[in-house]
Amino acid sequence: MSVPTHISQYTQYKQDTNDVAAWLLTAHPDFKQPKGPGRLKGRARRAAREEAEAERATKIVVTRHVKEVPRLVALKLRRSIVRRRYQQRYYEHGDGDADSNASHAHFISVLEDVEKVLMPLLPKEFQRKARQGAAEDDAEAAALINRFEALTVEEVADEAPDSHAAAGSSETSPIVAVNCKIAEDEINTPSPIFGLELLLEDLWMVTHHVRESWQAYREGRMSLEAAAVATETTHHLFYTTECELRGAGGLDNCPGGWPSAMYKIHAARQEAQEKCETQGNNSGFLEFLEDLINIWEALLGLLHVRRSMDMSDLLHAQLPTFDWARDDRHLLQRLLLDEAIVQTRIFAATPKANTLPGVDKFGLYLYHACEDNSISLTTVYLSVFYLEMRLAMGSESGKAWPELRTFLETTRPDVIQAAQRYGHLASRGWMSSNVLHCLRGWLQQAEVVTDDSGADSPLISAQSTSQDRAPSHRRIPWFSSNPWLCGRLLVIYKTLAYEFGHFWSNHAPTPLVVCHLYNAAKKEKVLPEGWSWPGVESLLDTYPEMFFSHQRPRGWFNYSLSVMKALGGGIQTVRREGRRYAGRNARRAARADPGRDSVNLDKRWKFPQRILTLTTMKSRWLKGQDQWTADEITHIMQQSVLCRKFVKSTIRRGAEPKLSMLDALRRMRRCINAELAVLKDENWIRYHNLGWDICTRIWTEIREVREDAIELGHSEEVRFLIVHTLFETKDRNLLQEAARIMQAVVSGV
Template sequence: MLPSQLSGVYRQYKEDTDSVAAWLASTAKSCGYPADLLASPSWDAPQAKKSTRLKGKQRKQAKASGKANTAPKTSKYIVAIKDFLPLADFIAGRTNPSVTVPTVFSQTLNRVITLRTGYGQMRTESGAEPDAEGDEKHGYFVGVLQAVRDALRPRMTTEEAAASADKPSPSSNASTFQATAEDLGNKFAALNVDDPSQAFIDDFTSAPVERPKAQEQDPVDYTAEEPVSLEELLFSMTLLFNDLMKIRSRIDWIWSNHRDGFFDLGAAAVATNIAIALARGMIEEVEPILNRYEGGAYGVLNKLFLIIGHRKGYTLEQMVLDGPDNFPYDLYELTDEAYLVAYRLLLSCADVLQPNQLPLIKEGMFGHYDAKSDRTKKSGREKFLEDQILIMELFTEFITLIRCVASYPVEDEVIRGMRVLEKTKTVSFSLVFAVQMVLDINHIMRDGARSSFNIMVQQTSAIETHLKSYLEYHKNLRIDNWPASNDMALKDFIRRIQWVGSDPIHKVKSKVMKSMGVPVSPQMELHRMFIYSPVIAGMYLYRTRYEMWDCGIAIANAWGSIAYTGHLYNALRQQNLIQGTWPDMDLTLSLLGESNVWVGDERPVSIGDCFQKFCLQMGVTASAFTTKRRKNIGSLHSRAGPRGFKDGCPVSAKFTAEWISGNDSDFSWTPEMIKDILARSRFIVEESGENGVTITALDTPVKGKGKGKSQQKGKVDMPTADALAKALILALHFESMEMAFPYTLMHRWCWNLLRQVKNECDPLLRQLYTPSYLERENQLPWIIGYILMAASGIDGGVQDERLLKAAAGVFSVMTETEAGMVSMVVMKKLGFDIGFEAEAEESDAEEE
């Protein structure tokens, strides 16, 4: 289950209300409240409840978090609303001993009262039709809560008693629902999601982590009675709407910035899909209540549409039309805000779905989608038609994928919801929200969606090329710790890229059409799903890039090429034997992080330290390189073995290929995971202005690992869903360069460089270390140890820099020519324009 802040205000409200009821009931019970006075059946004969014993993974997680020994509640009791005040009066009247009301109870009760009273005022000011019965029920519950607070005020702490007495009335307080009512009358308040109402922040973001609890010895699980009325349903839906609007605004913000070139496609897609998944969790919290109403969520949305429309000045005749097609196209913006456009289109999709037929539509049946056209000049009917083309054509893609294409490498929230629709023909509100995000993103991106598709094609094609080049390079060059099975996995990887590139969905559709004698229209273009859904295109790019990054790091670790060459490069620079820098290596070392390359996190300066740290990185002792111990090298390896690169991309690594494909059932938002994400994203500064978003690293290396100065121990301030989406997009974007870096290309260049160093130094190496210093090419990294050892004077105590100077001659090619920028050129072609700023010398800084 998600932390309550990520599940939305309604979940937090429910937990608040239940905790108030639990404290009242259990405290009164412990003080001797007579059970026969209860309006509900006695808590001594509670309702039966299913076992709460944890099983499987949940049990392991509970054990790991230290909660496994918590005694489960044995039964459930629903506290009637009419019992709240008698219980409070009884507790307040106890004198021997008297009961002190915990501060957390007072704060929780105040939150619930503020929320309920704010909603009542919003209803009045919104212009909604009067509902005497509903208002009476709503006001009754608020009155009960206020009476409970008044009864218990003498038992509160002095501070809380004063605070609750001075609590401003709803008429003088800008509540959550005032903000909601205003926002519902605008198009997301110009995407300003960073400034929600202060009441919302104070009452439902920072505080509700801690709530009052039932008495420890009480085995009953208490919950508050749920009022059943249309008014309560609209209250719940308004809470949900407010949360969904913030997520919707955040997603619009993400894709506006991607369109303008500020956010990476893969990062934008993953952050968006997570935001939609969090929205699904919020919807599922409220869905049982929505299903009580006639028409379910669709009926409630129509009701809200009428309320919002009435507030904006529309008449009932304008909103409810006569005739078979009674959709109010002239009020398109209003229906779009209320999710009725997406809902109506999905209901149409469900109607045409047949068990044994693909929903193939004739190209151009509804017209042709023109992303280059100016949507702002379209009428409401034209906008709806454009949406219809998008959704109907995507629907064909999705159902074809679900029914005929197995093991597809990507599954976003839309495909997930479509699988449910395909099985049940039921349109869930969570799918409606996901499809609405598809529409929103296309409205924002317009023809830019095709540009995002081209980015995906370019980068995945580059990955395929790098994989092929690696396999060709190592066709006759093997190493013990890189078995043939690894190469087979790389070949499978290439085949999957090629399979997706061939568009298996298009192939199935074409095959079915030909079998039906229907000609395949040239207008039925390839990769329609990727073009219409930048989220799916971005998630596929992210998965492919993630797997390539994983392969690249594994290859670099197996061969040691990058790390060991980096040690020699550093030694040459520290000894001033080469002029200039090797940009590719500097970027690589920066991305990998100091702790991954230098034992102790600090670059070695002296040649002796360079040799010692190289030996530690390689996992051998210095004695391994002496001529006297040459035949016993195998016994001189450390127990830990070579140190490889690890802990890369701390946020991106959470979302594995299994998660992207929808197969990671173990994924869960733990507080530890959220803490890591927030710590990582604190290394980033976002500046919004006319020129978009600027992202800058703070006082840490490019590679933060989630362990920088901003990492805080202890309690985590849990973010709301839209705040988490913001943190995610910033962190994922920041890591996208590291994920996209061509490590296999860098590996090949480093290995070629080691070959050249070996050829240049071979005569002297033979002289110093005998012709047997190198037996096979896969031992090339050992020559770095010989070079550094000779220069440090460990073997015999005499420093000999001849090998080091010979190596410097080879490295000068990388520091003085464009050969040292091959990887950066590749990155620039992929959209990552990288530059370096020279650090001021300490002496210069002191003079200033």
């Protein structure tokens, strides 16, 4: 079963009690199903208020009306007991709310009594847990008095179970959602300090995910992009849980503020550990709290010192050095934070740093914490993620920056080539101006990221004469020490380059016609000896639907028909012996039926987009949408062709039906790895540029093909239709010459 988040239990334990009460009501042998969906009304509602829950449980056991308590009901009952007992500890410390403590103690005993009554019908594993969680009580179940009278059923959900479900096995017994009202309202409102601890437990839990991701990247088991997406998604999910807690009043209402509550939680945990009292599998949580307190105190001191320094002092500040083998963990945390504070302030002062897409959340929050002299909880947990990344990477933190720089430097020529080719078409309405605008923005940002010059351009220098500016090359240290930032930018720039190339490849389909040309040359065995094009081979294997019969054509007629269908049809076939009159006849046919020779762009086959999850995440990053939920991640992955298999139903007997936070993160990481493989294999912008050059050279160097294309009168798309014309010639020598040109272009000759 997946590990649930702790913060979800902050509001969940009330619903757990509701579900247990609902099952006791509907599983009772005298329960009568209401007619149709809706609330319990009239006699059924009065009976729900009057009949005691312990008596219901006793009747269920005595009559054996149910063979076994469903595992999910047993889970919710045990979880309600544990969580309420766990929260009660906080009423025994601090302010000492005696009334709340008494109410919790009373209600815990009510739940324990119900569990004792149901013991014979509980699944075996829950029987063991119940015996371990409370002292043995040999009193007969019939002697138990009604201690559940504080619980009243208010309403039933839309769907009630039938009589067969109530009397059936655990597999068929449903859970009916019933809203229950507790007499003591404060019992339904968890303590703010308790809610904060649950949030910190979630932080501790997801921090393992961050650490594992960067450790895998360091060891070569994960890509930089996947590790960055894992960390970024963790931030988005955890930010949502923080907002959930804040909205429930469990953060702002902490006595003395959340920092004071954090110290109280640490003291309570330490006392519990000394008494050998543990709550589940929480080994290491106390040490995590100590790390958290150390980070908080380090931020307080370091921000106070560095905030008073002007830019000239920061530029000449001596950054700390690390001894990864000898320095203890807390010392490394303080040194890394000091380095990050200095570098983020310098980074923000470099020219055009604000043009980068959202930069990184940690650097942004750290910068504002320094400027505003205020540390938020978000700043603290982003610091936790950053430090876990740095500690996992150790001395190899600088390996990410070369990956980002190399990608930008190798991709920039292809982007420039495409921009020069299509720039004039924006005025004709052929291409969306937004695409070209994004393209130019990509090139400008690539220049900003890779600029490591010691002197700024004259324009920037004229605008940067004040002491609050820093030269361009001083942003590089922050890139070198922050793999998270490098990975984030790499995902954005790779995804944008994919989208640019994919757009052009489908609107000016040179990769499509080159695939058909390569297939024909291979089938006719006229490819240059010993040469193959792995990229196109991969496209042929991945997208067999580009051929009209979903199978690679094997003859001249099928070559021609296949590419004609792929390009949208409407191309007149020309017999070799009729070449002399082909142009005249085609023009006459066009005048008689203007639509006969036209290409229907709506019917043109297009390469599908296969990185929907990455493009969606990139768009949300650029829009600053930080609040994500596990359900949203599930929905995004369900829409992706490659990721649907990772989000199949997780409903199992006794398991929660939805993905937990950690499950969503792990599945997202697998999904991203699958889509990153597509980014690596399908370099669309490169395929498009090569395809365009191949078609252009075939047009220029093969006279017979050029003459046929001119006679057909296809002027706008002549570079694509020449491949169709080449097939119409049925000349293996011409096809062999086209294959030679293809090899020369790909090889850069």
